[in-house]
Amino acid sequence: MSSLRIFVFITLFVKIEAQSGDDVKNLITTLFTTNDYVKEVRPNRNQLEPMILDIDFFLVGIDEVDELKQRLITTAYLDIGWTDEYLNWTASDFGELYHLYVPQTDIWMPDITLKNGFSKLEKLGSSFIKARVMHTGQVTWVPFEVFESKCTIDIKYFPFDQQSCDIVFVVWSSSVSDVVVTLWNKGIQLDSMEANAEWSVVSTSARESIKSTESTVIYTLNLKRSSTYYLMNIIIPIILLSILNIFTFALPADSGEKMGYCITVFLSFAVFLTIVSSELPKTSGSILGYYLMFQLGMGTFVVCCTTIELRLHHRKDDVPVTIIRMMKCRNVNKITKMENQNGSFSEQGIAWSDVVSMLDVVLFWVSTALVIIATMVLLGLLWTTS
Template sequence: MKNMHFKLVLIVCIFHSVYSYNVTDEGRLFTDLFSNYNKDLRAGNDRDYPLNVSMQFYLLAIKEFVEASSKFTVNGVFAITWRDERLSWDPATYNNITKTLVFQEKIWIPNIVTVNPFEEAYGLGSNLVQVNVDNEGSCFWVTMQSFEVICDADVTYYPFDKQYCVLKFVAYTLDVDWLNISFPNSEVTLTNYEESGLWKIEDTANYCYIEEGSTYVVVGLHLKRRSTYYLASLILPMTVVAILQAFVFVLPNDSGERVGFSVTILLTSVVFLTIIQEKLPEASEPNISVLGFLLFGYVILGALVTLCVILSANIHSFTEATHMPKLLRYICCLQSNIVEGTLSSSSTMKVASKEEEMEEEPPSCSWNDVAKRFDRFCFISSLFLYAIQVIIYFGLSA
């Protein structure tokens, strides 16, 4: 029992001796550390070798990506470590203090600045988070902030597109002889990442490269758009509306609603085109969106359908007194015989030449029959052309 009490007392004494320092001890430590400290001088006692700086990026969230303005914003954290021997001390001298917190404005920190900011260039860090310093002079700096950079979007296959956006930084004032920046991990840490409802991260990369004596730090994100929303709310309604325009040829000519229906559907396609143009960048590089070409095809085909509707209405309004060319009458009657399967005996006779055929008395066919045959041809042709456009678009976007 006495041994048990002795062990408890020993543990309490050890614990007390380790954590018994107070604010006075820490204040004395600060006074001694910064009495002759010059934050303008780079850390590292050996000036013949560059200072080793280790970095790691932790992505927290993708805030926004505005393709029209090329604005890409993410929330993230840089964890940066280095050693500054001037900030080392003997823990026994200061009542076993092994670490402390220091505002970044009081010590030397790596001067790392953005290369591709959306507006103004800015450096890493703020005094919202302090630098953790231990008794060996090892500094652990966490820079938590929102990064706004330029990312030129490639919307060729929008909304099935993939984007590659980078956060790019450089140590302007410190060349490779002064600073050696490295990433222990080649990928971005996604431990605390909140999934985006619009973008899926397919791959990430952390790396450094040297150009003109300066070290550049790059954080790359490979993004893929989640296209389900756009497919259900944009592409499918747009395609259904466009295909619906072909059914104008099913409406009776006597109804008087064909031209109004066709023009209304055409204007709807134009509205969809306007919506797409507002979402996409105005630049033509690297490529214009295939979806824009699809909508443009819908509008052009819709205009042709409207012209065909007007032409069909004019044909339907012709009276029997209006002369019908012989060739048109033959085509109309031949199509009627093929559809009905009752070819006349005169059509099965061989003719010696086209001149003899044209001299024969053409069969009877009204302008109303011509309008119906024309509507059937336009209906099938427009459906076929709409289907071809959709197949080409999804074939290119796949």
């Protein structure tokens, strides 16, 4: 009995209305036929006032950062809103119909585009995308795009580098007296963003720029490269190879494996650089690239020094006194000079093998110092930017 009373009360005091297909058709006929809507006309009743476009940028993903072509590829969609003063109606006259979806090709659309685009200039959106029109005339248009924008990539601190890229939108044909582009509510939104394996977004910013000839909105993405992969697969193996390279001087010349060992290490380094070359930026100027060249030069230096040492090791003539003094093998005052047939001097008990052994010690510590200094400078410069 109580349920029946509630039903009677609702039917007596509340007017139940629901929109139908006929309401939608009548509304479309009224807006586009009866009112003679013309999409080529900017929808301001007062044409002296500019159209205000509000834009939000929703980043979906970072597809690619191309160092060689200086290009940033992102997947994103824009949330663009404006008020069309020729598309408004009284909702109660059409079955409480408060909003309507219409193709973007049927209503006035701003010719907004990516100003710093990498490819050819194209309008946003597509024919299948529909705009939402509220009964107040508020239009919301959400074009989805893969944006290719220009970006200056600085790889000096690769792989610990951070990049700042701008994505600039402008109304191409209209002047600021006709259309003004402004930031809407949220600027850049990352709620829909999917993670990228190499790049992460550190921070974002957005700003408006109104000049005498154009109005633009600039979205800035501050990106940071993930360095773990490059650290584990490039930097650490190179450091380990450089250690093996230094220990060439710890191997005695009498072992017969000194030359073969240094050549093997040098070839290993060369082959490794060939393998990882595809992972390195194709542009020059990185600190890591200079470090790789330094290590390659150290490998060449070790091979050359080893060749000269083996040449000296197998010499049968006497060691000149000047070399003994330079190497400081013994106290010069105790040198017993003996003149041989060719007029050179030698010291009894000093052979070329002793000179080579002393050279190994000196070169070992000199090479170790150079590699340590270069590595510490590299890591210090790279990690201070991370």
